[in-house]
Amino acid sequence: MTAKRNILVTGGLGFIGSHTVLCLNEAGYNPIIIDNLHNSKIEVLDALEELLGYRPVFVQGDVNDEALINGLFVTHSPEAVIHFAAHKAVGESVDNPLMYYQNNVVGLITLLAAMKAQDCSKMVFSSSCTVYGEPETVPVKESTPTRPAASPYGATKQMAEVILKDNNWCEVQCLRYFNPVGAHPTAKIGELPLGVPNNLIPYLTQTVAGIREKLTVYGGDYHTADGTCIRDYIHVMDLAEAHVAAIDRLFTSQRIQKVLEGDPSTDAFEVFNIGTGVGYSVLEVINAFEKATGERVNYSVGNRRAGDVVAVWADTEKVNQVLGWSAKRDLATMMKDAWNWQKNC
Ligand code: UD1
Numbered sequence: 403m404t405a406k407r408n409i410l411v412t413g414g415l416g417f418i419g420s421h422t423v424l425c426l427n428e429a430g431y432n433p434i435i436i437d438n439l440h441n442s443k444i445e446v447l448d449a450l451e452e453l454l455g456y457r458p459v460f461v462q463g464d465v466n467d468e469a470l471i472n473g474l475f476v477t478h479s480p481e482a483v484i485h486f487a488a489h490k491a492v493g494e495s496v497d498n499p500l501m502y503y504q505n506n507v508v509g510l511i512t513l514l515a516a517m518k519a520q521d522c523s524k525m526v527f528s529s530s531c532t533v534y535g536e537p538e539t540v541p542v543k544e545s546t547p548t549r550p551a552a553s554p555y556g557a558t559k560q561m562a563e564v565i566l567k568d569n570n571w572c573e574v575q576c577l578r579y580f581n582p583v584g585a586h587p588t589a590k591i592g593e594l595p596l597g598v599p600n601n602l603i604p605y606l607t608q609t610v611a612g613i614r615e616k617l618t619v620y621g622g623d624y625h626t627a628d629g630t631c632i633r634d635y636i637h638v639m640d641l642a643e644a645h646v647a648a649i650d651r652l653f654t655s656q657r658i659q660k661v662l663e664g665d666p667s668t669d670a671f672e673v674f675n676i677g678t679g680v681g682y683s684v685l686e687v688i689n690a691f692e693k694a695t696g697e698r699v700n701y702s703v704g705n706r707r708a709g710d711v712v713a714v715w716a717d718t719e720k721v722n723q724v725l726g727w728s729a730k731r732d733l734a735t736m737m738k739d740a741w742n743w744q745k746n747c
Pocket of ligand 1: 490556618709
């Protein structure tokens with residue numbers, strides 16, 4: 403039996419990271435988790451242990467800790483990295499931009515330096531559809547021009563993409579996520595927002611659970627069919643599976659060899675939209691939640707939220723063709739799983 407490949411998962415106890423750890427294991431990889439518990443809880447490790455049937459390797463620490471990161475590479479010799487560890491709240495990034503540049507940009511550089519020193523040249527990177535800003539046309543393709551970032555958070559994702567492109571000794575699968583929602587079907591892991599949630603689904607489920615009084619729909623006068631914003635919501639398990647497809651590609655594509663041989667037609671950096679290809683309005687999401695769960699959502703339509711784009715959803719042709727991945731779970735499943743998780747919290 404050949405040894406399993408070690409994959410370093412930074413932010414592996416977070417929302418997307420924890421689901422990806424399960425999918426990596428399922429696909430025969432050995433996840434090595436590093437997480438600083440800034441936006442996650444140690445209980446997630448217990449839940450992972452229960453779901454995996456063993457306790458995965460976990461190191462509590464920060465990607466900015468150079469000595470720790472170097473030590474991890476020496477001890478575990480990961481063959482690839484999935485880099486989730488980053489801050490992701492738009493408003494917080496406006497209030498504290500330094501924190502965002504330090505963690506999301508400097509942290510990435512620290513990680514890359516350790517990878518280079520240890521000859522690890524494969525990474526899957528968490529980017530975001532935020533790089534497209536307010537697109538002129540939808541759906542957005544990977545070739546759709548990016549727009550100036552509307553927040554320091556968005557700027558850190560754009561900068562990270564540039565840094566990764568320039569470091570072409572490293573083969574990168576850059577995944578631009580649309581709106582991840584839902585939870586593991588067992589409801590043992592899911593999204594754990596800190597304090598008052600900013601994002602739609604945790605705010606909605608907390609409202610139905612009685613933790614919040616009422617959900618405000620941010621704006622009902624947009625130029626869309628029902629006046630509310632449109633997003634491409636994707637089940638977190640589909641998203642996690644996309645990471646495994648990206649890791650598989652890193653071990654099979656031989657792209658980095660071609661780049662190192664000077665093949666001008668090959669680029670070490672590949673970018674993929676990770677969405678379903680279908681956009682839903684905020685009101686459609688609320689209706690889908692009510693239908694899927696039988697619960698009523700207390701909401702009212704309020705003012706627009708500064709910085710919101712009107713409508714964005716993914717063109718998924720490239721990811722379907724090249725990565726061989728497509729989303730399988732529908733909006734009803736996303737809503738049911740998000741609600742089951744909320745009830746279990
Ligand atoms: C934002 C970021 C995205 C980031 C994601 C994860 C932008 C433009 N988007 O996505 O890059 O990856 O957060 O944190 O930077 N809504 C309400 N009421 C609420 C909350 C949200 O009506 O209480 C609406 C919003 O106006 C929006 C939709 O729900 O139309 C989704 O909002 P949200 O879940 O916050 O995600 P995004 O803003 O799309």
